[in-house]
Amino acid sequence: MAEEKRIERVQHVWVRLIRAHDNVVRKVEAAVKAKGLPPIEWYDVLLELSREGGRKLRPVELEKELLVAQYNLSRLLDRMEAAGLVERLTCPGDGRGQMIQATPEGRAMQKRIWPSYREALEEHVAPDLSEKDLEQLAKLLGAIGGHLRPGGCGN
Amino acid sequence: MAEEKRIERVQHVWVRLIRAHDNVVRKVEAAVKAKGLPPIEWYDVLLELSREGGRKLRPVELEKELLVAQYNLSRLLDRMEAAGLVERLTCPGDGRGQMIQATPEGRAMQKRIWPSYREALEEHVAPDLSEKDLEQLAKLLGAIGGHLRPGGCGN
DNA sequence: TTAATGTCAATGCAGTTGCATGAAACTGAG
């Protein structure tokens, strides 16, 4: 019965987590796409590569930062490379690996995406929640997911 | 500056919402799949069909309940029908539509899935949160997503 | 009734994901 009560609450969280995620992600993606900008994951890659004033990263590292499966990242980088936003450099000291680096176009694209992205977040992520609630929600969600670096524009 | 503070918090929520969702969904799906059971969306369909002691639903209605795109639902039902879990009946009074109904196998499958599903939820959704926190989290998430019916086993 | 419009569901196609595997390169024990 204490058990019953618990599972019920867990279910509430489960259902609403999925619903909230769908709701928010769909809206933000739609807003960004509506401006003719690339998908959010592209931004995430570019953001990671722009940290600390621009850096090279191994795909393996990106994988961990971004929570993307290896084969998906491989193909995501294919697409971004084809679009001229990132380069694959040979990796000194490890012949298997590579270093991924944003091209100038990639950096420009990141800067170009950010305003729209930011606007979409403000508009669609919890527009009705108070500052206090936002903070509380972030804290509770943080207890569920692993840790993640802050988002933003990288500046 | 008040604006700055706000967007920062919004971003925290955004990032953690995605991270939490990924984390939880991936684990629950993996756990259920590991037992050779069908994907979660199949359960969701069967659950909806089992409410109120078993009912027929139009795809359009399922669509709204389940937050699935029309074309995806159409094909999801293809698969479930092929697996013998649901039937498409002709819809009296509307020649375009159809009524979806769980077969006996479908109802059996739903009952068979539930224990594993429940166990996975208990284990992977917020295992470290107190009852109070769960309730709070559900409330805050509820403010973000639209409303949704409770999950569970339908009994 | 008819014509225009709207709703329900299916489908072709291209793009994406998951899974399993493979090839190349690194590592470390002997």
Place this chain on the structure above:
DNA sequence: CTCAGTTTCATGCAACTGCATTGACATTAA
């Protein structure tokens, strides 16, 4: 050094998704 085991990244294939469209029927207005 050599070989077994591991890590890094790519890829063939099947399944799934999103988008656009179609076809069938329903509804409304005239």
